[in-house]
Amino acid sequence: MIGLDVGRLAAVARKEAREYRRTPFIIGAMAVLPLIFMINPVITIFAIGATVKSATVAKAVGATFLVLLVVPAVIPASIAAYSVVGERDQGTLEPLLTTPVRRGEILIGKALVAAVPAVGIAYILFALAVILAHFFAGNPTVAATLTEGSHILAQALFAPLLAVWSIGVGTAISARSSDVRVAQQLGTLASLPPLAVTALVSFQIVPLGVWTAVGFGLGLLVIDIAMWRGVVATFDRERLITGSRAAKTTGVGPGGSVGPGEVRRIRFTGGTDVG
Amino acid sequence: MAKEQLTDGAAPALVVSHLTKRFGDRSAFEDVSFEVARGEVFGFLGPNGAGKTTTVRTLGTLIAPTSGSAVVAGIPLSAATGAEIRQLISVMPENPGLYVRLTVQENLELFAGLYGLASPGARIAGVLETVNMAPRARDLCGRLSKGLRQRVGLARALLSDPVVMFLDEPTSGLDPVASRDVHDLIASLRERGVTVFLTTHRLEEAERLCDRVAILNTRLLAVGPPEQLRTQLFRSSLVVETAARLPAPEAIFTPEMGVDKWTPDGDAAYVLTVAEPRMAAPRVTRALVAAGADVVSIAVSHHSLEDVYLELVEADPEAGR
Structure with a gap:
């Protein structure tokens, strides 16, 4: 990821954003899915009576919290799963890879455009849940529980970390897949496992506090970093074009110019391109 | 750089x-x-x-x-x-x-x-x-x-x-x-x-x-x-067409005329392999006229890149793969 060119990264991100804007399916999914995910939390919050005990409120809020975190995990997964196989399907991948753009610039440019709206929507939904609880919930402790420092911190940390996971895993599947539909289905499924981590907190198997939130956040961060290292490794130009990875065999690249009959061979220790 | x-x-x-x-x-x-x-x-x-x-x-x-x-x-x-x-x-x-x-x-x-x-x-x-x-x-x-x-x-x-x-x-x-x-x-x-x-x-x-x-x-x-x-691939050749079949083409298309080889190409046409078409064409024409043949046309044969391509690819053992 070293040596990223901001101009190239911005060019990739701008292109992705323009394509999403003109794809009704993506806009529709981004608009409708969060609204569907909001239905259950709203019903849960409104169903809590004024006399319900604080432990029951905490449980209900925990369930709401988990549902709200499904959004940043699921929404970008299908977008990321389309990102590489979709380019291959359209025939745009090869022209893209013949430019000086580095794989880090392609991956980050694409990931940014998938992550920013998903995380933004997750934060907006959380804010909406807090506002609704504050003004309309029958039990006044609901809003107070939702706005506890640990909940806000967990939401702030978990939403982007879950989005980064699901984008990474979606991109990896996309890079290895030859069919858009299969990639999107697998990508959505593969985005769910980290939610198990947050479910431990949501269902109070592990009590949520500031340090728990930080600890789980760090755990997700480590998982994300390890997974993205794998994603970068799968993004090999030769594999993307031909379906097979470049062999690590005797190879090319004389130290200087070569004339016919004068061939200098050096060890070729990698794929097509390190960039 | x-x-x-x-x-x-x-x-x-x-x-x-x-x-x-x-x-x-x-x-x-x-x-x-x-x-x-x-x-x-x-x-x-x-x-x-x-x-x-x-x-x-x-x-x-x-x-x-x-x-x-x-x-x-x-x-x-x-x-x-x-x-x-x-x-x-x-x-x-x-x-x-x-x-x-x-x-x-x-x-x-x-x-x-x-x-x-x-x-x-x-x-x-x-x-x-x-x-x-x-x-x-x-x-x-x-x-x-x-x-x-x-x-x-x-x-x-x-x-x-x-x-x-x-x-x-x-x-x-x-x-x-x-x-x-x-x-x-x-x-x-x-x-x-x-x-x-x-x-x-x-x-x-x-x-x-x-x-x-x-x-x-x-x-x-x-x-x-x-x-x-x-x-490199094709030797120069002349395509000769006469009004009627020549009774004795071997007597006309000789090395003295600059012709290395000749083959009939239909009823009254012949393909002559020559080293120098510009030298051979006038000699062959004169010889044909002297032999009483009515010459319809005599032209230098041009091989296209397609001929070269087909010759090389079809002759290649890999072509049959």
């Missing part, structure tokens, strides 16, 4: 030495060696599956060769130099691969950004003008015909002002007028010193445009100017 240094240098644009690419047990191309000079239009011909596209992908740094070496635009091809090489070259695949939901302008803006062009607006306007697509800049690429998409692909390939352009079937799907425009464009690129590596199935296109051609069928079968390949 600055582009100016590369374009000023006299070193070849491409040096390919014993390059081989295998996918498992199958060879895509084997032991390929050639050089392409700067400003040369180099035709790369071969049947389907001959390894042309894989060669272009290898030189375009998309695929790592199994063995051999190459220098592209003055830079040795290696795992570490991919981005540097790609900055100096452009590749236009047979399918231009445009983003169909983006406009022509937006497609080119993306690539201008990827090449880090300083003044993208002016450059984009310039290349669109070059391919006669300026009035369609705001059209979505998905609504363009195949021919117009091909032009946008060419505009994209021109965008970075490359030292070496790899064009894979650039006139595929174009009507004759659009094809002629592309041919004119390639000719103008040569005048500007751009090296063009042209992969094509259109042999008349290669013959018209290319300074030299290479014929590949997994292995390189021949490299050279089309004229040189013709003379």
Whole structure:
């Protein structure tokens, strides 16, 4: 990821954003899915009576919290799963890879455009849940529980970390897949496992506090970093074009110019391109 | 390395030495060696599956060769130099691969950004003008015909002002007028010193445009100017047609007339293999007249690049694969 060119990264991100804007399916999914995910939390919050005990409120809020975190995990997964196989399907991948753009610039440019709206929507939904609880919930402790420092911190940390996971895993599947539909289905499924981590907190198997939130956040961060290292490794130009990875065999690249009959061979220790 | 240094240098644009690419047990191309000079239009011909596209992908740094070496635009091809090489070259695949939901302008803006062009607006306007697509800049690429998409692909390939352009079937799907425009464009690129590596199935296109051609069928079968390949492969010949069959052609088509060999070609026509057609033709004509034959025509036989291609490819053992 070293040596990223901001101009190239911005060019990739701008292109992705323009394509999403003109794809009704993506806009529709981004608009409708969060609204569907909001239905259950709203019903849960409104169903809590004024006399319900604080432990029951905490449980209900925990369930709401988990549902709200499904959004940043699921929404970008299908977008990321389309990102590489979709380019291959359209025939745009090869022209893209013949430019000086580095794989880090392609991956980050694409990931940014998938992550920013998903995380933004997750934060907006959380804010909406807090506002609704504050003004309309029958039990006044609901809003107070939702706005506890640990909940806000967990939401702030978990939403982007879950989005980064699901984008990474979606991109990896996309890079290895030859069919858009299969990639999107697998990508959505593969985005769910980290939610198990947050479910431990949501269902109070592990009590949520500031340090728990930080600890789980760090755990997700480590998982994300390890997974993205794998994603970068799968993004090999030769594999993307031909379906097979470049062999690590005797190879090319004389130290200087070569004339016919004068061939200098050096060890070729990698794929097509390190960039 | 600055582009100016590369374009000023006299070193070849491409040096390919014993390059081989295998996918498992199958060879895509084997032991390929050639050089392409700067400003040369180099035709790369071969049947389907001959390894042309894989060669272009290898030189375009998309695929790592199994063995051999190459220098592209003055830079040795290696795992570490991919981005540097790609900055100096452009590749236009047979399918231009445009983003169909983006406009022509937006497609080119993306690539201008990827090449880090300083003044993208002016450059984009310039290349669109070059391919006669300026009035369609705001059209979505998905609504363009195949021919117009091909032009946008060419505009994209021109965008970075490359030292070496790899064009894979650039006139595929174009009507004759659009094809002629592309041919004119390639000719103008040569005048500007751009090296063009042209992969094509259109042999008349290669013959018209290319300074030299290479014929590949997994292995390189021949490299050279089309004229040189013709003379290497085919001896000069005269085609003689008479009003009636000659009673004794062996008495006329003799070594003294400059004829090395002759064969009948139909009822009253003969193909004569000669070393010097300009010397042999008048002698043969005089001999025919002296023998009382009515000469209908006598002409030097011209072999096309297609003849060369077919001769080489059909004679190649790989052709039967």
